[in-house]
Amino acid sequence: YTDWAWTSFVVFSISQSTMLVVGAIYYMLFTGVPGTATYYATIMTIYTWVAKGAWFALGYPYDFIAVPVWIPSAMLLDLSYWATRRNKHAAILIGGTLVGLSLPLFNMINLLTIRDPLEMAFKYPRPTLPPYMTPIEPQVGKFYNSPVALGAGAGAVLSVPIAALGAKLNTW
Numbered sequence: 001y002t003d004w005a006w007t008s009f010v011v012f013s014i015s016q017s018t019m020l021v022v023g024a025i026y027y028m029l030f031t032g033v034p035g036t037a038t039y040y041a042t043i044m045t046i047y048t049w050v051a052k053g054a055w056f057a058l059g060y061p062y063d064f065i066a067v068p069v070w071i072p073s074a075m076l077l078d079l080s081y082w083a084t085r086r087n088k089h090a091a092i093l094i095g096g097t098l099v100g101l102s103l104p105l106f107n108m109i110n111l112l113t114i115r116d117p118l119e120m121a122f123k124y125p126r127p128t129l130p131p132y133m134t135p136i137e138p139q140v141g142k143f144y145n146s147p148v149a150l151g152a153g154a155g156a157v158l159s160v161p162i163a164a165l166g167a168k169l170n171t172w
């Protein structure tokens with residue numbers, strides 16, 4: 001479980017940092033407004049609160065959904081954009097680095113406030129897939145030594161020289 005928790009934390013940190021930086025830089029470069037990243041992060045936070053409320057209304061506990069901490073990192077991004085005098089490359093490099101370093105830190109502190117994630121995982125398990133959605137294992141390598149596969153492979157390899165020879169013979 002700890003391996004899964006660490007992996008998901010790293011993956012979500014990378015994806016959320018990227019989502020914040022790309023979206024906010026896009027908005028800032030086209031609007032020129034330095035506070036756009038904080039505005040963008042606030043909108044994402046409100047959307048997550050709505051999702052949290054929806055899960056709570058379905059009977060799940062309040063801390064079942066953890067709201068990511070985007071706003072302080074977005075404020076750092078806005079500050080770096082303002083400080084670099086609208087130099088978009090510096091805003092991307094410096095602001096992106098600040099977000100990439102700060103967002104995982106803020107989220108790790110945020111995740112410490114959740115009571116016993118392991119208990120949550122067992123108390124509210126994921127629903128199982130219905131039979132028609134169960135993935136089928138790929139049949140890789142099953143016919144590796146079959147005569148049909150060997151013949152098909154040999155035929156594919158030899159078809160080019162044979163076709164070339166037929167074209168040559170046809171010109172005579």
